[in-house]
Amino acid sequence: MSDSDFRNPMDELVVGTVRKLVGKTDVGIGDDFFELGGNSIIAIRLAQALSAELGIARATRVIFKNPRLSDLSDALNELVAS
Numbered sequence: 036m037s038d039s040d041f042r043n044p045m046d047e048l049v050v051g052t053v054r055k056l057v058g059k060t061d062v063g064i065g066d067d068f069f070e071l072g073g074n075s076i077i078a079i080r081l082a083q084a085l086s087a088e089l090g091i092a093r094a095t096r097v098i099f100k101n102p103r104l105s106d107l108s109d110a111l112n113e114l115v116a117s
Contacts, residue, residue: 049107
């Protein structure tokens with residue numbers, strides 16, 4: 036998937052943040068966080084970054100429950116909307 040496959044701004048935020056944290060540029064919205072090399076430490080850093088950007092409580096559990104980036108994006112959109 037390419038950047039043009041983003042469905043919404045949350046997709047772009049999630050993918051961009053994951054790219055920075057795992058040090059890869061070939062990350063798409065359909066990728067799995069852990070298959071990209073993510074681990075529990077990086078998940079905590081991702082949660083901190085996304086929580087700060089979105090103004091929500093730490094999202095670590097959401098990452099572990101939704102490792103596919105598209106699912107994570109959807110879950111975060113739901114959290115922000117509630």
